[in-house]
Amino acid sequence: MAPSRDxxxxxxxxxxxxALAVLLFIHGVARVLADGVTPFGAFLDxxxxxxxxxxAWFVTVFELVAAPVFAWxxxxxPIALVFSxxxxxxxxxxxxxxxxxxVGLGRNGAEYSVLILACLLANAWAHRPRASVLD
Incomplete structure (x- = not known):
């Protein structure tokens, strides 16, 4: 029997x-392993x-801690909104x-990040708190 639509x-x-959580977690891991937190902080400065x-440390730690919670x-x-x-x-x-x-017609452009942002916002919307209806 096929699973229901829901x-x-x-x-x-x-x-x-x-999938998003894995990508976001790897982003933080790569920054730590490449000693990229300090240069990221200098860029922000x-x-x-x-x-x-x-x-820079907040973003990195958030990626490492919140991504597994998000996957779970x-x-x-709230996690999707902070990542957004x-x-x-x-x-x-x-x-x-x-x-x-x-890639292709450009380099390091916004298209991939826009897709991540759209997926994060869709997840935030789908998991938003809903007001309960009193019977």
Whole structure:
């Protein structure tokens, strides 16, 4: 017997959520392994952000801690919204100035980050708190 439409939808959304979590976690791991937190902080400082290194560590630790929780399906909406803010800033600061395309017609553009942002916002929407109806 085929799974119900609701079960298929939940499974598909869970698949996207776990895939996102893996990508976001790897992003943090790569930054730590490449000793990229301090340069990330210096980049933020150069853009006028106060406490650039603190922000860089927050983003990195958030990627490492929140991504597994997100994959697990806990606190999905708030985690997705924080990741959305982080990735929107990444688009604004890094990717949009490089153009749209990641490869091919451009390099390091915004298209991949926009897709991540759309998937994060879809997950936040799907897991938003809903007001209960009193009977």
């Amino acid at each position: 079960a298929s939808t939940r499974q598909a959304l869970a698949f996207v959520r776990v 150069s853009r006028g952000f106060p406490w650039g290194l603190g922000i 399906g806990r606190w999905v909406a 803010a982080i990735y929107a800033c990444g688009i604004w600061l890094v990717h949009a100035p490089a153009g749209w395309f990641v």
